[in-house]
Amino acid sequence: MKPKFLILMVSASLLAACDHSTPQASAPATQEPAHAASSAKAEARFEPPAESTIPNDDFGKQIALGRQIFMDPGTYAKAYVGNQLSCENCHLDAGRLAHSAPLWGAYPMYPAYRSKNHHVNTFAERLQGCFNYSMNGKAPPLGDPVLVALESYAYWMSKGEPIGTSLPGRGYPKLAKPAQAPDYARGETVYKRDCALCHGDDGQGQQAASRTVFPPLWGPQSFNWGAGMEQITNAAGFIKANMPLGRGNTLTDQDAWDVAYFMDAHERPQDPRYKDSVAATREAYHDTPDSLYGVTVNGHVLGQGISTH
Structure with a gap:
């Protein structure tokens, strides 16, 4: 188990919860059929850039700050956080891990209409929702350095991806309804x-x-x-x-x-x-x-x- 997982975990977030609702227009299929398993394995999955490749310039400083906020919002975004969770609790491996709502899966999908608030959301507005709900805090105003840094981190992680295309590993898996009602x-x-x-x-x-x-x-x-x-x-x-x-x-x-x-x-x-x-x-x-x-x-x-x- 990697040390950074022990510092910032997750299972729940198991939960925490950033709001992980998916933009309405591009919801993934409920579950991949069995006959597609072999082709899915062969399908190339997006690999986000390594942390070591963050550029050593002013923009790179914003990327690095975004990563720090993501890993430890209680320290780097204290004014907007109302609980003990971190972003990594629901978005594992610093927002990199497939099937745990990775940042690289979300950033290219915005702007998008969301039924949760009934309007087209920018990515920055989506981040505001995470502070309101998952972090049980308050939303940084648009243009706030916290949002700018987080968006810079997500942008850097997503470079090279197609815009508006739902890639394998985006969001959370959609399980088929269980044989027995949850108990x-x-x-x-x-x-x-x-x-x-x-x-x-x-x-x-x-x-x-x-x-x-x-x-x-x-x-x-x-x-x-x-x-x-x-x-x-x-x-x-x-x-x-x-x-x-x-x-x-x-x-x-x-x-x-x-x-x-x-x-x-x-x-x-x-x-x-x-x-x-x-x-x-x-x-x-x-x-x-x-x-x-x-x-x-x-x-x-x-x-x-x-x-x-």
Whole structure:
């Protein structure tokens, strides 16, 4: 396991959650058919440039700063961060790893219309959403040095890619619907067996020397109810491809669905779009079987929010 993974992890982000919803116009197919497996293996996957090739000039300084913010937003973007997560919790290997929503898969797809906010988003606006939801913070204003540096990092990582083309490894895998509906009790069993070692029995992650080594998956320091990782489909795809850390694709699809449900069936900070009531907010933003916001699980109506103080 690489040391940098131990410093910035992930399983959840397993979750964290940057909002990982995909631009509407280019959503990938649900699942690759079996007969396509051999051709997929032969298909060349985009390789982002090595960190050592960051140019030694003023633009290179912005790229390097973007990488620092990406890896440690609590230090380099403190004013805009409201929890203990880092960007790398959901976008592994400094945003480079295929099937973990890599930066090189996202940057060439913008501007794009997104149903989440019903307008065409620039890439900078997409980054703002990550701060609002995954980081449970506040969006840097457009043109802020934090956004400029992050966009510079994503641009550099994506050089040589075709614009507007969804490449293999972009986003998270889309798993076929499970044979059995996702289940809390089965998910808890999977969590205790495969996730608790890193994320803790209470899901609150682990810290070392005041740095988050493994992120909290729910509770006050995790992503909020507006983040893309609260959608069970996103969480299941991420978990299947990448978790347990370093052993991706070892869980069954059913296990991935079940543990995603279990993770998302816990309370977390309120959706910043909350208005009037949980029921009204669900109707406006979460009215899908993919979200547990406003759903009663184990006698508790989820979506009440949780204090971050």
